[in-house]
Amino acid sequence: MSDVSFVRTEMLPQQAPPATSVGLVGWSRENLFSGPVNSILTILSLIFIYFVISGVLHWAISPTWAATSLGECREMIAAAYGEGAGHKACWGVIRERWLQLMYGFYPPYPVVPSANFGAAPEGAWPAFFRPNLAFVLLVLAVVPVLFSNLPRKMLWITAAFPFLLPWLLWGGTLWTPILVALGFVIGYLVMRFAAPVVGTIAGFILAVAVPLLWWGFAIGPLADAFSSVLPLAIPEVQSRDFGGFMLSITIGVVAIGCSLPLGILLALGRQSNLLILRSICIGFIEFIRGVPLITLLFVASTLLNIFLPPGTNFDIILRVMIMVTLFAAAYMAEVIRGGLAALPKGQYEGADSLGLNYWQAQRLIIMPQALKISIPGIVSTFIGVFKDTTLVSIIGLLDPIGLSNSIRADQAWNGIVWELYGFIAVLFFIFCFSMSRYSMYLERKLQTGHR
Amino acid sequence: MTTLTDPPRESFRLSMLIYDTRYRSMTIQVVAMICFMLMAAWLINNTTQNLESLGKKIEFGFLAEPAGYDINQRLIDYTSRDTHLRASFVGLLNTLLVAVMGCVLATILGVFIGVLRLSKNWLIARIMTIYVEMFRNVPVLLWIVLFMAVLIETLPSPRAFRGDNATASMWLGDTMAVTNRGVYIPEPLFSRPLGDLPVFGAFNISLELLLLVAILIAGLFGARVIGKRADAVQEATGDRPTTWYIQLGVVLLPLIAALLAMGFHLGYPELKGFNFAGGIHMRNSLIALWLALSFYTAAFIAEIVRAGILAISKGQTEAANALGMRPGRTMRLVILPQALRVIIPPLISNYLNLTKNSSLAIAVGYMDITGTLGGITMNQTGRELECLLMLMLVYLAISLTISGVMNWYNERVKLVER
Numbered sequence: 001m002s003d004v005s006f007v008r009t010e011m012l013p014q015q016a017p018p019a020t021s022v023g024l025v026g027w028s029r030e031n032l033f034s035g036p037v038n039s040i041l042t043i044l045s046l047i048f049i050y051f052v053i054s055g056v057l058h059w060a061i062s063p064t065w066a067a068t069s070l071g072e073c074r075e076m077i078a079a080a081y082g083e084g085a086g087h088k089a090c091w092g093v094i095r096e097r098w099l100q101l102m103y104g105f106y107p108p109y110p111v112v113p114s115a116n117f118g119a120a121p122e123g124a125w126p127a128f129f130r131p132n133l134a135f136v137l138l139v140l141a142v143v144p145v146l147f148s149n150l151p152r153k154m155l156w157i158t159a160a161f162p163f164l165l166p167w168l169l170w171g172g173t174l175w176t177p178i179l180v181a182l183g184f185v186i187g188y189l190v191m192r193f194a195a196p197v198v199g200t201i202a203g204f205i206l207a208v209a210v211p212l213l214w215w216g217f218a219i220g221p222l223a224d225a226f227s228s229v230l231p232l233a234i235p236e237v238q239s240r241d242f243g244g245f246m247l248s249i250t251i252g253v254v255a256i257g258c259s260l261p262l263g264i265l266l267a268l269g270r271q272s273n274l275l276i277l278r279s280i281c282i283g284f285i286e287f288i289r290g291v292p293l294i295t296l297l298f299v300a301s302t303l304l305n306i307f308l309p310p311g312t313n314f315d316i317i318l319r320v321m322i323m324v325t326l327f328a329a330a331y332m333a334e335v336i337r338g339g340l341a342a343l344p345k346g347q348y349e350g351a352d353s354l355g356l357n358y359w360q361a362q363r364l365i366i367m368p369q370a371l372k373i374s375i376p377g378i379v380s381t382f383i384g385v386f387k388d389t390t391l392v393s394i395i396g397l398l399d400p401i402g403l404s405n406s407i408r409a410d411q412a413w414n415g416i417v418w419e420l421y422g423f424i425a426v427l428f429f430i431f432c433f434s435m436s437r438y439s440m441y442l443e444r445k446l447q448t449g450h451r
Numbered sequence: 452m453t454t455l456t457d458p459p460r461e462s463f464r465l466s467m468l469i470y471d472t473r474y475r476s477m478t479i480q481v482v483a484m485i486c487f488m489l490m491a492a493w494l495i496n497n498t499t500q501n502l503e504s505l506g507k508k509i510e511f512g513f514l515a516e517p518a519g520y521d522i523n524q525r526l527i528d529y530t531s532r533d534t535h536l537r538a539s540f541v542g543l544l545n546t547l548l549v550a551v552m553g554c555v556l557a558t559i560l561g562v563f564i565g566v567l568r569l570s571k572n573w574l575i576a577r578i579m580t581i582y583v584e585m586f587r588n589v590p591v592l593l594w595i596v597l598f599m600a601v602l603i604e605t606l607p608s609p610r611a612f613r614g615d616n617a618t619a620s621m622w623l624g625d626t627m628a629v630t631n632r633g634v635y636i637p638e639p640l641f642s643r644p645l646g647d648l649p650v651f652g653a654f655n656i657s658l659e660l661l662l663l664v665a666i667l668i669a670g671l672f673g674a675r676v677i678g679k680r681a682d683a684v685q686e687a688t689g690d691r692p693t694t695w696y697i698q699l700g701v702v703l704l705p706l707i708a709a710l711l712a713m714g715f716h717l718g719y720p721e722l723k724g725f726n727f728a729g730g731i732h733m734r735n736s737l738i739a740l741w742l743a744l745s746f747y748t749a750a751f752i753a754e755i756v757r758a759g760i761l762a763i764s765k766g767q768t769e770a771a772n773a774l775g776m777r778p779g780r781t782m783r784l785v786i787l788p789q790a791l792r793v794i795i796p797p798l799i800s801n802y803l804n805l806t807k808n809s810s811l812a813i814a815v816g817y818m819d820i821t822g823t824l825g826g827i828t829m830n831q832t833g834r835e836l837e838c839l840l841m842l843m844l845v846y847l848a849i850s851l852t853i854s855g856v857m858n859w860y861n862e863r864v865k866l867v868e869r
Contacts, residue, residue: 031574038572045572045575049574273476274476274479276480276484280487287843292808292810293807294813295825295843295846303836303839306497306835306836307497307498310497310504387590387591390593391811394811394813401593404596421593421596425589428589429585432588433588
């Protein structure tokens with residue numbers, strides 16, 4: 001017997017995969033050139049990308065930062081590249097007008113009421129200190145809500161922000177926001193200490209009524225009295241001076257912040273089995289969703305005063321905010337209703353069998369899940385609201401698009417298109433895109449995973 | 452000895468209205484109703500007081516007065532001596548025109564982009580993602596004004612078409628002129644016209660169009676009958692007769708015959724003096740609005756289409772393959788019917804959004820119903836309440852119609868579960 005073995009006794013060493021199926025080559029063979037059609041498409045899109053990028057670069061690289069009019073831009077381009085330079089950007093318009101696009105006609109140094117653009121008056125705060133501080137506070141107030149791993153103490157900024165924002169932007173005495181905030185404290189105290197004495201229902205009614213009386217009748221005189229002792233006031237700014245992205249963000253933030261709670265209430269009303277309440281909610285939601293926002297803004301600008309007691313005349317920005325909030329709330333209600341409908345019935349029954357009452361069940365069991373399901377819809381409604389704030393330009397408010405119209409009507413910049421609209425579009429894109437990315441992050445984080 | 456007595460009869464106490472769940476919902480509803488009525492009464496009271504102090508009354512007589520303004524883009528005859536009502540109607544037709552055109556273009560673009568976003572080609576998928584994100588995250592109003600500005604600033608003026616060394620030329624073999632005053636396209640003309648059919652004396656519908664539509668509908672109906680018969684033959688014998696060319700002929704031949712009989716030909720735009728004459732003139736405002744709305748909505752439709760295709764589990768394709776279906780049939784008989792059920796409802800609500808967004812026409816001066824009834828008519832007559840009420844009702848009617856269609860479709864394709 002020879003010991004010839006016909007079976008290999010040791011394994012061959014593993015070989016590297018062929019060079020054409022790994023690395024960059026393998027990847028592009030699989031993803032870009034997997035067949036004749038795909039190869040043609042890839043080559044066509046490469047050509048397309050080349051033309052777009054070279055065109056944009058050729059247009060954007062243009063030494064016109066210092067220009068003060070379109071004519072000067074053309075001279076600068078001709079001086080730098082000769083006559084046949086083609087279409088080139090004129091960046092001077094952004095340098096000259098970017099403060100306006102950001103803040104509208106908001107006075108940069110409102111410490112002295114009459115001081116507008118130009119040199120800073122004596123002892124003034126830095127330019128646009130107030131809107132900038134409001135924006136920083138906004139970020140600080142929103143961040144602890146968005147990211148739960150930040151210190152919880154930051155939520156105090158969130159609680160204070162709704163009262164600080166109007167004071168910072170419109171000015172006036174600090175006593176008003178303090179006293180308004182005090183109204184909520186009073187309501188809480190009434191609920192806490194009066195309810196055991198007079199009963200829950202009566203306590204609740206008192207807790208609503210007392211702050212309303214406080215806001216209605218006590219605040220005005222009290223604020224006057226306090227400010228005569230210690231003014232704590234900053235100069236007031238008129239609403240007509242608001243503009244630019246500041247206006248868009250202000251309207252957007254207020255509408256977004258108020259529409260979510262309002263939308264939840266409307267959705268609950270629409271889902272409830274109280275017939276009258278449900279009909280009112282359905283009517284409201286369907287009416288608002290059936291008409292374009294622009295008609296509601298027309299109502300805000302021309303008609304709202306007719307519906308209010310004679311002699312009432314309040315701020316146009318406030319009117320617009322109310323309308324945009326109502327509009328957003330109707331859409332929000334539908335999104336949340338979708339979330340409510342998607343919950344399995346067992347969740348409602350489980351809450352009932354635990355003996356929870358309606359509001360406890362909503363707060364502890366239904367809403368957390370329903371809101372989680374509807375996060376994508378909620379965020380896309382937010383994005384929609386923020387984009388829709390541009391519609392205020394049609395009723396004459398100076399948001400970025402309204403300002404761009406007046407800039408393009410200006411003699412010096414007549415004929416500017418891409419630079420201006422591109423700048424505005426990029427800013428809107430940054431806001432909306434980061435919102436949509438955040439919603440994706442939140443969805444991943446909250447996924448408790450049944451699948 | 453014990454006697455059975457009835458349990459003590461529970462007498463109704465007032466506090467039960469609040470603490471007894473049997474009555475509480477009633478109480479809440481009554482309170483809500485009272486609050487709602489009070490609110491409504493308060494609003495109506497304020498309105499009447501304010502209107503009285505302004506010396507106005509709610510009346511719609513102004514609609515019969517002459518409008519006194521021109522509408523340059525219109526589908527029916529209109530002069531500035533016509534009434535406000537007719538101006539509003541012209542505006543309504545313009546709204547519907549741009550909405551229908553926008554829905555068609557947005558659907559085509561959206562389906563195309565949505566499918567390409569799922570392409571295995573990495574580069575194509577990325578380009579389409581950039582398109583979607585770019586259009587979704589920038590306000591539609593900005594797109595509209597941008598398109599308008601680009602059309603005006605970059606296209607050649609009619610003057611550029613003149614002379615021997617013209618710098619611009621017409622498109623598609625001299626049939627279409629793209630200028631900064633708008634686009635001129637060929638118009639359909641009939642050398643043996645049938646005349647017009649007056650409707651309520653308000654406007655005329657061209658009889659040619661009516662005839663063509665009638666023939667088309669009859670043809671489609673005939674084609675369907677033939678298809679049904681083919682189905683019956685297939686049921687009975689198992690063989691399906693080839694009928695597609697008969698069906699095509701039934702639809703097309705009468706149409707062509709009618710067109711020939713009426714002497715159909717195209718009228719081309721021509722340069723006369725400083726401007727083009729002849730053809731259909733689509734103004735920049737219409738083009739800008741149409742393109743901007745379509746491109747914007749297409750980004751949303753692309754996402755819907757993508758989600759619809761992704762929503763069909765892979766098992767469906769595999770099961771169809773296991774049954775021996777060819778890929779085309781798999782798509783047509785298995786994937787598409789299920790994907791459409793997911794796609795159509797959000798698609799229709801996007802059509803609705805497009806229609807509502809068309810009210811932004813006012814930003815580029817396209818005279819839709821917001822521009823006529825809610826714009827010039829309102830400003831001229833000072834009848835804000837009546838105009839806005841009518842405007843809202845019109846949009847509400849359009850919205851409710853579209854959502855009614857959607858509900859009907861949903862009801863029809865609803866999954867019947869156990």
